[in-house]
Amino acid sequence: MSPQRKRRSDGAITAAFSRRSRGKRSAFIPFLVAGDPSLEATPDLLRALVAGGADVIELGVAFSDPIADGPTIQRGSHRALAAGSSLSAVLGIVERHREELGVPIVLFTYYNPVHARGVETFADQAAGSGVDGVLCVDLPPDEGLRELQPALEDRGVDSIYLIAATSTRERIDRAAGASNGFVYYTARSDVTGEREDLIPTLAREVKRVRRRVRLPVAVGFGISTPRQVEEVAKVAHGVVVGSALVRLIEEDAAEPDLAARLERRVRELTAPLRD
Amino acid sequence: MKVRTPLSAAAREPDEGGRYGVYGGRYAPETLMAPLEELSRAWDRLRRKRTFQRRLNHLLEHYVGRPTPLYFAERLTEHLAGARVYLKREDLLHTGAHKINNALGQVLLAKEMGKTRIIAETGAGQHGVATATAAALLGLDCVVYMGEEDMRRQRLNVYRMKLLGAEVAPVDAGSQTLKDAINEAFRDWVASFADTHYVLGTVTGPEPYPRMVRQFHSVIGSEARRQLRRLAGTPDPDVAVACVGGGSNAMGLFSAFLDRPDVLLVGVEAGGRGPGLGDHAARFSGGTLGVLHGARTLVLQDEEGQVVGTHSVSAGLDYPAVGPEHVFLHEHGQIEFTSATDQEAIEGFHLLSATEGILPALESAHAIAEVTRRAPEMEPDQVILVNLSGRGDKDVESVLEYDAK
Numbered sequence A: 001m002s003p004q005r006k007r008r009s010d011g012a013i014t015a016a017f018s019r020r021s022r023g024k025r026s027a028f029i030p031f032l033v034a035g036d037p038s039l040e041a042t043p044d045l046l047r048a049l050v051a052g053g054a055d056v057i058e059l060g061v062a063f064s065d066p067i068a069d070g071p072t073i074q075r076g077s078h079r080a081l082a083a084g085s086s087l088s089a090v091l092g093i094v095e096r097h098r099e100e101l102g103v104p105i106v107l108f109t110y111y112n113p114v115h116a117r118g119v120e121t122f123a124d125q126a127a128g129s130g131v132d133g134v135l136c137v138d139l140p141p142d143e144g145l146r147e148l149q150p151a152l153e154d155r156g157v158d159s160i161y162l163i164a165a166t167s168t169r170e171r172i173d174r175a176a177g178a179s180n181g182f183v184y185y186t187a188r189s190d191v192t193g194e195r196e197d198l199i200p201t202l203a204r205e206v207k208r209v210r211r212r213v214r215l216p217v218a219v220g221f222g223i224s225t226p227r228q229v230e231e232v233a234k235v236a237h238g239v240v241v242g243s244a245l246v247r248l249i250e251e252d253a254a255e256p257d258l259a260a261r262l263e264r265r266v267r268e269l270t271a272p273l274r275d
Numbered sequence B: 001m002k003v004r005t006p007l008s009a010a011a012r013e014p015d016e017g018g019r020y021g022v023y024g025g026r027y028a029p030e031t032l033m034a035p036l037e038e039l040s041r042a043w044d045r046l047r048r049k050r051t052f053q054r055r056l057n058h059l060l061e062h063y064v065g066r067p068t069p070l071y072f073a074e075r076l077t078e079h080l081a082g083a084r085v086y087l088k089r090e091d092l093l094h095t096g097a098h099k100i101n102n103a104l105g106q107v108l109l110a111k112e113m114g115k116t117r118i119i120a121e122t123g124a125g126q127h128g129v130a131t132a133t134a135a136a137l138l139g140l141d142c143v144v145y146m147g148e149e150d151m152r153r154q155r156l157n158v159y160r161m162k163l164l165g166a167e168v169a170p171v172d173a174g175s176q177t178l179k180d181a182i183n184e185a186f187r188d189w190v191a192s193f194a195d196t197h198y199v200l201g202t203v204t205g206p207e208p209y210p211r212m213v214r215q216f217h218s219v220i221g222s223e224a225r226r227q228l229r230r231l232a233g234t235p236d237p238d239v240a241v242a243c244v245g246g247g248s249n250a251m252g253l254f255s256a257f258l259d260r261p262d263v264l265l266v267g268v269e270a271g272g273r274g275p276g277l278g279d280h281a282a283r284f285s286g287g288t289l290g291v292l293h294g295a296r297t298l299v300l301q302d303e304e305g306q307v308v309g310t311h312s313v314s315a316g317l318d319y320p321a322v323g324p325e326h327v328f329l330h331e332h333g334q335i336e337f338t339s340a341t342d343q344e345a346i347e348g349f350h351l352l353s354a355t356e357g358i359l360p361a362l363e364s365a366h367a368i369a370e371v372t373r374r375a376p377e378m379e380p381d382q383v384i385l386v387n388l389s390g391r392g393d394k395d396v397e398s399v400l401e402y403d404a405k
Helices: A012-022 A042-052 A071-082 A087-101 A111-117 A119-129 A141-147 A149-154 A169-178 A199-210 A226-233 A243-252 A258-273 B030-046 B050-064 B074-080 B099-112 B126-138 B148-153 B155-163 B178-192 B209-232 B248-254 B324-331 B342-356 B362-377 B393-404
Strands: A027-033 A057-060 A105-109 A133-136 A162-164 A183-186 A217-220 A238-241 B070-072 B084-089 B117-122 B141-147 B167-171 B196-199 B239-243 B264-272 B288-292 B295-299 B335-341 B383-388
Touching: A012 A027, A027 A042, A027 A071, A027 A217, A027 A243, A027 A258, A042 A057, A042 A087, A042 A258, A057 A071, A057 A087, A071 A243, A087 A105, A087 A111, A087 A119, A105 A111, A111 A119, A111 A133, A111 B288, A119 A149, A141 A149, A141 A169, A162 A169, A162 B030, A169 B030, A183 A199, A199 A217, A226 A238, A226 A258, A238 A243, A243 A258, B030 B099, B030 B178, B050 B099, B070 B209, B074 B084, B074 B342, B074 B362, B084 B209, B099 B117, B099 B126, B099 B196, B099 B209, B099 B248, B117 B126, B117 B178, B126 B141, B126 B155, B126 B196, B141 B148, B141 B178, B148 B155, B148 B167, B155 B167, B167 B178, B178 B196, B209 B248, B209 B324, B209 B383, B239 B248, B239 B362, B248 B264, B248 B324, B248 B383, B264 B324, B264 B342, B264 B362, B295 B324, B324 B335, B335 B342, B335 B362, B342 B362, B342 B393, B362 B383, B362 B393
Parallel strands: A027 A057, A027 A238, A057 A105, A105 A133, A162 A183, A183 A217, A217 A238, B084 B383, B117 B141, B117 B196, B141 B167, B239 B264, B239 B383, B264 B335
Antiparallel strands: B070 B084, B288 B295
């Protein structure tokens, strides 16, 4: 795996968002834990995401201590580790399938697996495998700008940071200033779930962020229905769906047509985003 | 006799980001950054505030039972036929361990911050009991996260927490032990920090926890120094020994001696069943640099950066990472680390019980084990100071089981 060099502005992530914004639509960004339910199944599941309408894929790297994840993704992470998943395995999957998939891949990881490998080695291998961006859940820009981002930037890999409902204006500016490609806004956790009346609050929250951020803003907060996708798409450049897909994999893991079921679900979720 | 060259006070201070050299820091999800910044500000304000200090000191004296005695262990000293052994009796504190120093300090801080709910993690249950106690005293709601495996091992402490009005929330994720309880407490806090304070129980975690918890325990060392001057004729022992899980009792003791070139500081980790990965909690011999629970520090992990299971007969030392300041001080030659196996700790438990009539916590028994190795090699006019961080009543069942094997 050799380092590739590409200019930041030419990043595939930026391109994917601008394609969508030209069509006045939001990007759809599904999340899976790589290796859940098995490493063998993952490539088919990734193809299903693309066939269903994914614009960017967030590929989760399983970690033993996922402090920022709810129970569904914790279980997905646990299944993946039990199935032998690891950062090495995930990089291997990206290397073999990134080109064929044709959509940008963002690694969604905790910092320790990256740190254990060494940031320079990781940056080489990520760039060489074709990883387009990296989001370290527990590496805020305060630490990330010093530790990981320079190595990624040298190799043309985007760094994506989180903005939370609790982020102060100063922190929003810091994350926005540091991110390439897009920023990921995690909405207030007490508005997640199946409530139908959450949109006014969410719209206010997202507008607060958009006023301060020039990059596209993707929003995730436990979105699980096409209706919610449609509503979120009205205010955000990108819609992230994670737990709902991990739950489908959990429930249907034993089904021989798991990938087809996943594709069908993604199609339903992206239906409101099609022309 | 000079045993090391102390770092200057300035060199020992963490920087603004909570870094001790390259260790420590604040590796937390963005959702927690605002609450952590709020906590740092509140702590910096209150630690200098006279009324807060007076209130805390009043409770420490009249409710918790400070100062704790320093005790010359004469029969243990005779038995070991070497250095004189002095015990700092944190085991005599209310709730039975040093943990209450920090729990009470943080709950008082939370109350000042206007929080109405307290959460905590616990392994053996001592920190959970201490936090539940402080919350009951100050009239705050309390939820303690505890691994299901630990709940089975420490049934009595679970019931104690319930008696104190706390809710004990079982954690069935991962290894169902201390590290998983910490994960769960962080998850709670992400959603609840508006009215909730998380009382982290040791000198690790993201800034400001390591320096805040250390400060609440520094009373151990400053008292011991004063008492030693009176009792042994010198404020400085030749050797100071403490067990190290996360490292809070050790940091509390050592903090008073960091500028003394003639005091050797020795931390004792859990050697468990032996040196194989997964069989112990000896981070200084088996750990590598990593990032866990908000801090960069030594972590027991595999090559892929997955945290591995640990083992110790003592639940309080059964943790895969260690406080970042310990790693920093070790790197600069200020603290030596060694370990004691389960077997050695159990022997230490029996020895102290039989010679002094004191049942030590199994955690503290690791420090006693180190004393039994070290004292006989020293001169009779030399002094070993040991932090007896907790009492062993909670461990009687574990010792019974171990001895039956």
